[in-house]
Amino acid sequence: MSTATLSASDSDAEPRIDYLFLGAAMVATAILVALVLLDGQPASAALILGGFALGVAFLKAEFSYTASWRRFLTRGEAGGLIGGLIVIAICALAVVPVAALWPGFGGAVAPLGPSLVIGAFVFGIGMQLANGCGSGTLYTVGGGSGRMLITLAFFVIGSVFGSLSLPSLLALGGVDPVLASDYLGPWGGLVATLASIALAAVIMATVAKNRGANFMPSRTYIIGGIVIGVLCIAVFFAGGHPWSVTFGYTVWGGKIFAALGFDFSQAEFWQWPGPKRALTGSVLSDTSSLTDFGMIFGAMAAAAATNRYAANAWPPFKSLLAAAIGGLLCGWGARIGFGCNIGAFIGGVASGSLHGWIWFLAALPGCMIGIRLRPAFGLSRD
């Protein structure tokens, strides 16, 4: 996000409760929870509530992966990214061993190949133009940023385009997922995963020191990282897989396009069992959608509990254009690259899957390009 966007709006207003939007967020969440409980699905209710808590945590900590990447690349500041690694390390403590030992649970894995690299690279460009990644878009939309409503709409559209492109990109080749626990066992895999996270933190801190920049996460980021990491574990136990965001966007887009008359019967992606079921089934049967809805309403409740909600004017046209282009690129890239910062990077690394680190390395140059493009849309490079 748009940490800057929220901070600016927050500082202008007297602290007050916006009962209208606080009530709307609570009632909407209650309705969704009631619907899944009526279907006898307590795990689904837990996913909605887990998403709600994540929305509150992200908004309150202003936890922004997009801004963290940008601060690292432009100023060398590594505190934000290292705060992100805290989330991954905590999540890995549960995901690696449980996914390996406990039937019914699985990690976030993905094939290694051109699709992963191209998708992550394009996503990196998009997230800097959009000013938010998958989770950032959710909590800033929930937080009352009109600009990010545009990002979300185009993220969804781009995600559907990505679903149509993915099979042909997978046909370019690749290798099966590489999972640390497959080679080293559950505990050896956990040690290797934590060691890789520690190594990344050391490299980031070294880069920061060499550039004379700070590498210590702020107190807010440390607390936020711990809380978000614990919530990631809760979502993992409720859903059976690590938290993911962007498949929900693809499902929403697929359903909207289908309602508009688009025929997916010839689209290979939508014939795979998972997407096919998601397209025809209830949106509340998709784990990503459940946490996504919860996160939006959680951020909305947190924002409305402290300020007049969505009180800012719309940003300039060029900024909205960047939001739209960034959203499209994020959506396409996330689908091609098997997720966003959450599903691919956090979920992948926390599962001990090599694709998480490849995604990170491929997104890095994309971010650099995205940062260079920002001034053309009236956005700062910082």
Add this chain to the structure above:
Amino acid sequence: MRKTYMAVVLLALVAIVGNHLTSPSSGRAVSPEDFAGACAPCGAPCPSKK
């Protein structure tokens, strides 16, 4: 922007509830990874299986 937001929230809620009530929702919520042959969070097959 507040009016836009309220309209979007109401529209989204009606769409979610409408979709839920008119679509099959048997069993627990699933991810594409839960299906046999899935090799990625979106349900893509493994390269070795193609």
